Amino acid sequence: MRQILFSPPDISEKEINAVCDVMKSGWITTGPKVKEFEEKIRSFCKSEGAICLNSATACMEMALRALEVGPGDEVITSSYTYTASCSVICHVGAKPVLIDVAPNSFEMDYEKLYDTINERTKVIIPVDLGGILCNYDKVFDIVNSKKNIFKANSHLQSLLGRVCILSDSAHSFGAYKNGKVSGSISDFTAFSFHAVKNLTTAEGGALVWNLKDNEIYKELSLLSLHGQNKDALSKMRLSNWEYDIVTPGYKCNMTDILAALGVSQFERFGDLVSKRRNLCRLYNSLLKDENLEIYQKESLVEESTIHLYMMRINGRNEKDRNKLIENLSNCGICTNVHYKPLPMMSAYKKMGFDISDFPNSFNMYENEITLPLHTLMSESDVEYVCKFLKNELKNI
Numbered sequence: 229m230r231q232i233l234f235s236p237p238d239i240s241e242k243e244i245n246a247v248c249d250v251m252k253s254g255w256i257t258t259g260p261k262v263k264e265f266e267e268k269i270r271s272f273c274k275s276e277g278a279i280c281l282n283s284a285t286a287c288m289e290m291a292l293r294a295l296e297v298g299p300g301d302e303v304i305t306s307s308y309t310y311t312a313s314c315s316v317i318c319h320v321g322a323k324p325v326l327i328d329v330a331p332n333s334f335e336m337d338y339e340k341l342y343d344t345i346n347e348r349t350k351v352i353i354p355v356d357l358g359g360i361l362c363n364y365d366k367v368f369d370i371v372n373s374k375k376n377i378f379k380a381n382s383h384l385q386s387l388l389g390r391v392c393i394l395s396d397s398a399h400s401f402g403a404y405k406n407g408k409v410s411g412s413i414s415d416f417t418a419f420s421f422h423a424v425k426n427l428t429t430a431e432g433g434a435l436v437w438n439l440k441d442n443e444i445y446k447e448l449s450l451l452s453l454h455g456q457n458k459d460a461l462s463k464m465r466l467s468n469w470e471y472d473i474v475t476p477g478y479k480c481n482m483t484d485i486l487a488a489l490g491v492s493q494f495e496r497f498g499d500l501v502s503k504r505r506n507l508c509r510l511y512n513s514l515l516k517d518e519n520l521e522i523y524q525k526e527s528l529v530e531e532s533t534i535h536l537y538m539m540r541i542n543g544r545n546e547k548d549r550n551k552l553i554e555n556l557s558n559c560g561i562c563t564n565v566h567y568k569p570l571p572m573m574s575a576y577k578k579m580g581f582d583i584s585d586f587p588n589s590f591n592m593y594e595n596e597i598t599l600p601l602h603t604l605m606s607e608s609d610v611e612y613v614c615k616f617l618k619n620e621l622k623n624i
Contacts, residue, residue, distance in 0.1 A: 273411025284420035284433035296382035359535035
């Protein structure tokens, strides 16, 4: 029996050698490799700026803090997402406002989004699920139509003059929509380079932005390194030890070890995404006659980064889906669910959220299953998964 892992990292000798070179260099924390990685990301995303931090979560939180979002403010995000999209709102003391997804969609209901924005709303965090970008034209239309009620209370908020769009693009580095690459569209975009992502630095993330303000990088650097006005590399220069703490900041910088891994992965990124797309097409071909709703539709394959191969089992419920996961596990196939909606989680129940208020999210969740898809899989592995999936669908 084969063992089909869900999403192991694809690490080559190229990455291993790059990390070893950094470890031998005498400089392993934030330094020249991080700066190189940031510039590669900025250029690739066609953004105004980029900073690398230790997670996408930190990126979103630092963006909120740079915008000076806090108590008394509201931030809107989807109920159908991982906790990071919402927990950062709680971290800064703002009120999280969850929007249900639209019927038969993984994207938030844009009509409800329009109705929910009020004068306390400062940021919207759309979620790019599975490597597919949201409808940002619609989101921008909505926030621009509400400009008249927006009340800015910081420099960056005034610069925008409307609700800020901060994308949770943890899944969508490299994705396109209407010819625009992820990172070039929203005001701020946070990417994840966690071990399971298409491009990995083990742990890590990047924040890119499209506001024309030369102080943003400086402000984010201060916030992410204790509010210290010199990084370690600057302090190591002769007679340059003295520094100041200009704000009681945080500690979430990326290291050169991780950046070296990221730079090497970046050089392979095109080939990695190409292989994901080929595997996705094979999945689509083999499963086209099954009673399944495939998320990575053929028309989207070239624009999506195919981070997740998500599907819904038509006509089935949560119990059926869980039984299918168990049966596939017995065949050596590891699957997952993306996602259990936030109102079903204990932390958010304690905040007063109730899944009964988010019926569309529950309907999407109860029969969703995510199949393994990664660049260490072969076409034979995909055929193996589909063979057992088809068989087990008959048994539930």
